[in-house]
Amino acid sequence: MAGTTDIVIVGGGLEGLAIAWSLAERGGVGVTVLERGTLCSGMTAKSSGIVRCHYGVPSLAAMARDGAEVFSSAEQILGADVGFRRTSYIVGVGEVNAASLRANVAMHRELGIEVELVDHDAVAQLWPGMRLDDFAAFAHEPGGGHGDAYLTGMAFAKRARELGVQILQGTPVEALRIGPGGDVIGVELGNGDRIDAGAVVLASGVWSPELAGPAGLDLPIRPQREQILLVGTGEPLRDVPVFSDLVNLQYFRGEPSGELLVGNSDHSSPEFADPDGYSNRADPGFVEVNIGKLDHRLPAMPDPRIASSYAGCYDVTPDYNPIIGPAPVENLFLAVGFSGHGYKISPAVGKLAADLLLDGASSEPSVDAADFRFERFAEGRPLVSRNPYRGAGEMR
Structure with a gap:
């Protein structure tokens, strides 16, 4: 069987579905999404769902700003609940990073982000019982919080289908099809069927390099295993507010169940893994270190205990920032390497990708599409924070 469409999106996770939704909102193009399993069943389902705008890269901060606006109005925009809770977001730093915090807050205000520097007393009111004496400064985003990546992806899919997008599950892509001139002309499915397309969007996360390689494209993406604890x-x-502890290099937030989700912000010694064959439980050493950090930060917990744990893999690039834009292979578009930022910026990723695919330029003045170009790595111009935090630069 052979089919034809304007745009094929490989990957039915959060980013692929956000792009499908945004293209459908623009109208005028046929879009098909291909998912090898079920929608949002890969790394999307492992997301912590943090919503914050606190980045040292202005384009990322602006994309997170726009994402938060969509999450807070999801019922009206997408016609579905995405599990967003506006609990606010706090980041705390030590003296070594206080100047960077103040500079980032000033930059965020220029972007129209609601954020303020707050003192120890204000944080003590927002997070009673927290030990704060080793922090030098804090920033507070009232519009921050957390959502559910699975629900968000399914909401993108629902709206995209309503607008005419074809979404096929259980449809693995075996290979990109290359024309005589070296350009991408479509995809070949696992059952041998073909779909011809004017453009192919690669949005398959940690699995993207194996599809890009045979097309002559070496994607600088590695699957970095990250572990999560759920603590009663x-x-x-x-x-309670989402809290980013850049002294202990840890973050945590409340779960709808009332438990505390605890994650890692120390990426100095990354663990790379097989995305189809890694342990889905936290290692004993990780548990010991992170419970120790949590005991230090929240000493008044009445009866702390591990409720559960799991792990997922970030699709990380060398600069821990995404690649969004055309590949150096004609008709191939990349939306990969989200490096842990994917949830909070996903609505803006959809919009930027649709802009670039249909118009060739970003329509949002505060989002510079050139920041996310594939070629930046070969040029030796990685995308880095203007105001990095010592010890936590990778994810900021």
């Missing part, structure tokens, strides 16, 4: 604190913690 002895009392429900549902609507």
Whole structure:
């Protein structure tokens, strides 16, 4: 069987579905999404769902700003609940990073992000019982919080289908099809069927390099395993602010269940893994280190205990920032390497990709499409924070 469409999106996770939704909102093009399993069943389902705008790269901060606006109005925009809870977001730093924090907050305000520097007393009111004496400064985003990546991806899919997008599950892509001139002309499916397309969007996360390689494209993406703990604190913690602890290099937030989701912000010694064959449980050493950090930060927890744990893989690039834009292979578009930023910026990723695919330029003045170009690595011009944090630069 052979089919034809304007744009094929390989990957039915959060980013692929955000792009499908945005293209459908623009109208005038036929879009087909191909997912090898079920929608959002890969790394999307492992996302922590943090919503924050605190980045040292202005384009990323602006994309997170626009993402938060979509999440907070999802019922009206997407016609579905995405599990967003506006609990606010706090980041705390030590003295070595206080100047960077103040510079980032000033930059965020220029972008129209609601954020303020707050003192120890204000944080103590927002997070009672937290040890704060080793922090030098804090920033607070009232519009931050957390959502559910699976629900968000399914909401993108629902709206995209309503607007005419074809979404096929259980449809693995075996290879990109290359024409006589070296350009991409479509995809070949696992069952031997072909789909011809004017453009192919590669949005398959940690699995993207194996598809890009045979087309002559070496994607600088590695699967970095990240572990998550769910901690019962002895009392429900549902609507506390998301907290980024850049002294202990840890983050945590409340779960709808009342447990505390605890993650890692120390990427100095990354663990790379097989995305189809890694342990889905936290290692004993990770548990010991992170519970120690949590005990230090929240000493008043009445009865802390591990409720559960899991792990996922970030699709990381050398600069820990995404690649969004045309590949150096004609008719191939990349939306890969999200490096842990994917949830919060996903609505803006959809919009930027649709702009570039249909118009060749970003329509959002504060989002510079050139920041995310594939060629930056070969040029030796990685995308890095203007105001990096010592010890936590990779994810900021």
